[in-house]
Structure formats: structure tokens, C-alpha cells
Amino acid sequence: MAEMYHAMGGKSFLGGTLEMWWSSRPKDSLVPCVVLGYMAFALVLMVLLPGKRFEGPVTANGNIPVYEDNGFLCYVVTMATFVVLTVILKAYGLTPTVIYDRFDEVIFFLNAFSLVFCLFLYLKGVYWPSSSDGGISGNPIFDYYWGTELYPRVFGVDIKVFTNCRFALTVWPILVVLYNLKSYELHGFVNNIFISSVLQLVYTTKFFWWEAGYMYTLDIILDRAGFYICWGCLVLVPSFYASVSMYLVKHPVHLEPIIAFLILSCGLASICINYWADLQKQRARETQGNCLIWGRKPKIIKARYTLHTGEEKESLLLVSGWWRVARHFNYFAELLLAFCWTVPCMTLNFAPYAYFVFLTILLVHRSFRDEQKCSRKYGHYWREYCHEVPFRIVPYLL
Structure with a gap:
């Protein structure tokens, strides 16, 4: 153990391990590891964290979707985990703002992932539908775009809750905080990005406090899980909804x-x-x-x-x-x-x-x-x- 400690320059085991991984990993593996790692983390929280059972509106075919109201708890745990990881990385001279520097790679990966994911949803709806709330039009291109299921579930996980809430509307505030960190690294405290970010963070926090009500909106009760809604949540929301904060990183105004x-x-x-x-x-x-x-x-x-x-x-x-x-x-x-x-x-x-x-x-x-x-x-x-x-x-x- 002493030899390992000295080999790591006198750093702790955790710090040395982080730096060794950071410097030795293949350069192109960072973005896929971060994105897929977050998705796995979000799925674990979605399944394990407790929440009150509630029902969505009855569908035209008489089905009633059932949910677990743990969105706010998932959001709080996720944001707290991000803060803790940021502090740990900073302690060892690393920074999560590398995601800002390589955000083009993030969007490229999300695009590729979403195209394959939407194909999976299309095939699932055709061959293994979760309920009678779906069907096909006979036009594969339209069905891929619009979706073949209204409430698809995989191993009990509601796909639209995951894409819309646990990914899109949770990644949005994470990116807002990350862009603030980048702005601070470049310029110190700037109040225009701070004000913009506070409003976005309060809004997303309000959303998760009210998440059960979201299950009564058009996104859930009308839009099927296809390219239209899932690509939008996996790609458009992270790249576009937080774009104001991204712009302000390079355009500070006091x-x-x-x-x-x-x-x-x-x-x-x-x-x-x-x-x-x-x-x-x-x-x-x-x-x-x-x-x-x-x-x-x-x-x-x-x-x-x-x-x-x-x-x-x-x-x-x-x-x-x-x-x-x-x-x-x-x-x-x-x-x-x-x-x-x-x-x-x-x-x-x-x-x-x-x-x-x-x-x-x-x-x-x-x-x-x-x-x-x-x-x-x-x-x-x-x-x-x-x-x-x-x-x-x-x-x-x-």
C-alpha cells in the first residue's frame, strides 16, 4: 500500500485512481461512458427510490397507466450526486466542464443512440406491445416517426417517463449548472448567467415537484413513444433547451x-x-x-x-x-x-x-x-x- 501511495505521488487511493483512469482511458471513450453511465444511474434511481402510486388518465381503449411518484426524489438525489462528484473531481484537479468542451461529441453520440433506440421501440410495438394503446399504420416510416405504442414498458420501466423526465428534464438542469461552472472558470462570477440559470433551475425543480400532473399532458396522453418524442427528449432538449446558458458562457454581461x-x-x-x-x-x-x-x-x-x-x-x-x-x-x-x-x-x-x-x-x-x-x-x-x-x-x- 505504501508503494502504491508513493507511485501515485502521495495522493489518496481514490484520487490516484481517478487521475490514472482520466489519463489512461481511450480519448473517445469518455462521452459514451458518461452518457451511458448517467442513463444507468437514472434507471437505478427510477426503479429503487420509493414513491406514492398514482394513476394517469384512462385511455381511449380503457387502460389506466400506473406510475410511481418518485420524480422529485430522483431529481434531488441526482443533483446532489452531481455536486458531490464535482467536488471530488475538483479536489484532484479534474473538472466536469470537459463535457462543455466536447459537447459536439455528446450530441453526436445521443443522435446515434436515439436512432437505434427508436428502432427498438418501433419493433417492440409491432411484436411485443405493452398494451392495446398503440398499433401500426402500415407505413413503417410514419410508424418509426410517430411511434407504435402510447405507454411502452420494458421490464416494468415506463419508457416515456425515463426519456422525458429522468433523462431530458434532468440533464437540462445538470447542463445549466455545468455551464455555470465553465463560466466561472473563465470569467469568475457573472450575474447574467447566474440569473438565467436560477430561473431555469427553479422551473425544473417546480416541474419535478409537480411531475404527477405532467402525466396528464399531451406529451404523455397523446404522443406515442417514437422518433418525434424520444429523439426530442434524448437530443433536442439537452442540446437546445440549455442553449441560452451555453451561449452565456462565452458572452458574459454584468x-x-x-x-x-x-x-x-x-x-x-x-x-x-x-x-x-x-x-x-x-x-x-x-x-x-x-x-x-x-x-x-x-x-x-x-x-x-x-x-x-x-x-x-x-x-x-x-x-x-x-x-x-x-x-x-x-x-x-x-x-x-x-x-x-x-x-x-x-x-x-x-x-x-x-x-x-x-x-x-x-x-x-x-x-x-x-x-x-x-x-x-x-x-x-x-x-x-x-x-x-x-x-x-x-x-x-x-
């Missing part, structure tokens, strides 16, 4: 304190409104409208619909609170938030605003998709709701 405070306050208010709106809908559904929203009993529309099996069901359409302002007012709060974490760039360069433009198009398009689905599902009940709440996202504008 904001005036009052400007920084106003941007941060506006962004935090947007997060609160977004969460408040989701909470209002959740409480109204859980209590069947027997609650108070803005100090009074909410107005609801009891919309009945029929499953493909012929069974009749009922949903509540909330016509109070933020849902009285616009049918998708929560989208406006998300857009305002995205603008707040982008505007610290203080530039006319289009690059950092690309995500905001993309999100605007995405949410407007999603609002139309959602309303088409609701119109088909609820019929005259939806028309009644649209009469009560005439604005789609922004009152008097959209």
Missing part, C-alpha cells in the same frame, strides 16, 4: 443590479403563476369542484365522453381562476419565463433567442392540437367551454 432584480422577479413571478394555474386545475379535479379558487367556489363544466369500449366517462373543465383568463394561460406564463431567462444576454444576436422563438411556435401549435383533441373528445361541452373562455393563450391577442 447587469446593473436593478435590471438584474427586475428580470429575476419577473421570471420567478411567471413560475409562480404557472404553478398556481396547474394547482387550481388539480384541486378542482381532486375535489370535484368543492374547493375555493380566488376566494369563491369555482365554476366547472362536467364534460361527458365515451371511450372506444363504449364506456362513458366524465371530466371537469375549469372556468375559474387563471383558466377563466384564457384556455391555455399557463402557456403565456411559460413564454414570459423563457423570455426572462433569455433577455440577460442583452444582445440583438438571434442565437440565444432561438429557444424562445421555438417555444412560442411549439406552444401555439400545441394549443391547436390540444383543442382539436378536446373538441373531438367533449363535443358540445368543449364548445360551451370556448364560449365561456373565448381567448386561447393571451386575452385579446391570441
